[in-house]
Amino acid sequence: MFVHRTWYWAGWSHEIKSKPMRRKFLGKQILLFRDSEKPIKAMGAMCPHRGADLSQGKVIDDCIQCPFHGLKFDTNGRCVEIPSQPPSKRIPRTAKVDVFPVVEKDGIVWIWMDSKFEPDHQPPVADIFDPQNTDYAHKYWTRHQKGDFVVTVETAIEDSHLPYLHKSTFNFPVVRVPPYKFEHYPDGRGFAALYDREGAWWIDTDLPKSRKLKNHVKRIGDTQKAEWFMGGHVRQHFSDGTSVGIFVTPSDETELWFAVTAAKGGDTKLDKFLNKAGLSGLVLKLLANKIFDEDEVAVSDLILTDRPGGLERPVFQVSDSVCAEFRKMYRRFLKQEGREWATPDAGR
Ligand code: FES
């Protein structure tokens, strides 16, 4: 039930090394590696010989060598060597693994999950997240967690749950949400939802009044913008110049990758102080993980066991118009690929 012909987050640039790693996206085990200066490669991780895990293998001369019997696959996925077979014997044509297009940009590694269909557009890039862009301070988080893809994207894009689910971290008052204004992007692959209201809140790391996380929060402005891009990418923009990129990539129907990056203009005083003490990452890590845990715990269990794919007819309210818009567009793209929006009533 996932749109395949789009770009999903596969990792941060700094995570992908020459040593192969394996991640599961959209039900497929994917091997990711980079060989010296060459572009990142993404291939099926299961050896077609007898099913060994290629991520346990070695990269040799731009090929991945299976750890089991040493078959070598080039970066087009073709088997180029079977060590135990005399050279006069032909390499079977079926000895190959799928290769998936990858784009690395702005510190983000994007993967295209349809190996049979060439990408017809580029991923939604944003240089504010680029670690080379020194106008911003950058932070990165990567989590693999249980979660339903649709419900998790919705959690990332709407914020009326903040005063309840994140009471211990954000400590927001309840805010009435007037209808959003939507701007649809010309390529038809995303939208911006503009808030026009009082009560946009975010974490202020300038003024630590106590060690309680919620006391680090103050009001920073009235205008926010949330963006969603086809696939699982959400951006939230705050009026203090902070932008947060949230990337949800399904592993399968019950687990997903939840990755977050934040770019904040300049360095705050607290950041500088904590950076000096080597603590900034730790404090933010604790805070972020607590927030992400709150989302995961409350929204995952019941939905995953009882209504995978989310409720078929949720009782949407005004603040959910962003969720409704996301569902509408995602459903349309699913249909274009001939896939069904699977709901319990549709036979799941
Ligand atoms: S399983 Fe990979 S070479 Fe045998």
Ligand SMILES: [Fe+2]
């Ligand atoms: Fe949340």
